[in-house]
Structure formats: C-alpha cells, structure tokens
Amino acid sequence: MEYFKYLRQYVGHQPIILPGSVVIILNDNNEVLLQQRHDGTWGLPGGLMDLGESFEEVAKREVFEETGLLVDNLTLLNVFSGSDYYLKVANGDELFAVTAVYFTKNVTGEMQIDYTESAGLQYFNFHNLPQELSPVYRGFIEPYVDILVL
Template structure:
C-alpha cells in the first residue's frame, strides 16, 4: 500500500505533509518533457516517496513508471515547501507538498505513456510551453530557467 494511503486510514482528510520528487527532463534540443494529466493540466513526471526511499530513488521510480524512461545523473534544483504548496484535492484530502525537483538530460529507453496517470507525454520548447501547466510545476520550470539562462 502506498504510504499516503496508509496515513489516510488514520487521519482521514486532515492536512498531512507529503514528500515527493519530480524531474525536469531535457532532450538534446533543451526541450522539457511534460505529461498531460487527466485533469487537463500539464506537469512534470514524478510523484510521492514510498517508505525507505530517498528523494532521488522516488524520482527515478516515478519517472520510469510514468514515462518508461530511465533517468540518471539527476541534479537537484531545489526543494520546494511551505504554505504555497498546500493543496486540497477533489476528494477532500488536504496536504502540504515537499517536493525535490531534479533536472537531467541523461535518459535511456523509449517513452511509454502510462494511461492510468497521463493522457499524453510530449517535449516542449522552454520558449513555447503550453498554457495549462499546473502552477507548482510552472514555478519549478521558472526556477530552472532562471538558474540555467
């Protein structure tokens, strides 16, 4: 059972802290890989940490599960946390996300969409990102752009 589901058995919908990781994956043209989620918003591949995992292990596992890609040589951009990362989702669950954001160009494998998590996966030019990127992911990408350009 995923750790957050285990916690929910005890705390119900009350706010909890959820650690996770995402990865800004860049191809040779410096385009960023985004996945279109079922809510219609684009985001970065990644997800929540399981018990015993490091942030980097969670990032690698989630990217593989969601995209079919193996990522290596992850570089930590930042860890994002605080009140601006509070979410209340449609089922009433509340949480504060603590997200380690990595970036890499070191990928192998072929993109395979996990349709239980995504509707589409595509690379986008940093100068021409889709309009409907979820706010938190846009903050991560903006910090990457400020650091690299």
C-alpha cells in the same frame, strides 16, 4: 499500499505532509518533457515518496513508471515546501507538499505512456510551454530556464 493511502486510513482528510520528487528532463534540443494529466493540465513527471525511499529514488521510480524512461545523473535544483504548497484535492484530502526538483539530460529507454496516470507525454520548448501547465510546476521550471538552456 502506497504510504499516503496508508496514512489516510488513520487521519482521514486532515492535512498531512507528503514528500515527493519531480524531474525536469531535457532532450538534445533543450526541450522539457511534460506529462499531460487526465484533467487536461500539464506537469513534470514525478510522484510521492514511499517508506524507505530517498528523494532521488522517488524521482527515478516515478519517471520510469510514468514514462518508461530511465533517468540518471540527477542534479538537485531545489526543495519546495511551505504554505505555498498546501493543496486540498477534489476528495477533500488536505496536504502540504515537500517537493524535490531534479534536472537531467541523461535519459535512456523508450517513452511509453502509462494511461492510468497520464493522458500524454510531450517535449516542449521552454519559451512555448502550454497554457495548461499547472502554476506549481511552472514555478518549479521557470527559475531554472536560464541555467538549464545553455
């Protein structure tokens, strides 16, 4: 059972702190890989930490589960946390996200969409990101455009 689901058995909808990781994956054309969610929004591949995992292990596991790609040589860009990362999801669960944002160009494998988690995967030019990119994910990407696209 995923850790956050285990916690929810005890705290119900009360706010909890949930750590996780996302990865900015660039291809050879300096385009960023985005994952389309079932609600039509776009975001970075990633997810929540399970017991015993490091932020880097979360990043690698989640990218593989959601895209079929193996990532390596991850560079930590920042950890985002605080009141700006409070969420109340549709079922009433409340959380404060603590998100490690990584970057890599070191990708192997064949892209495969896990349709239980994604509606699609696509590479985008940094200057033509989809309007439906979640503001939180846009905030993870935009501060680093100038240093990532060299």
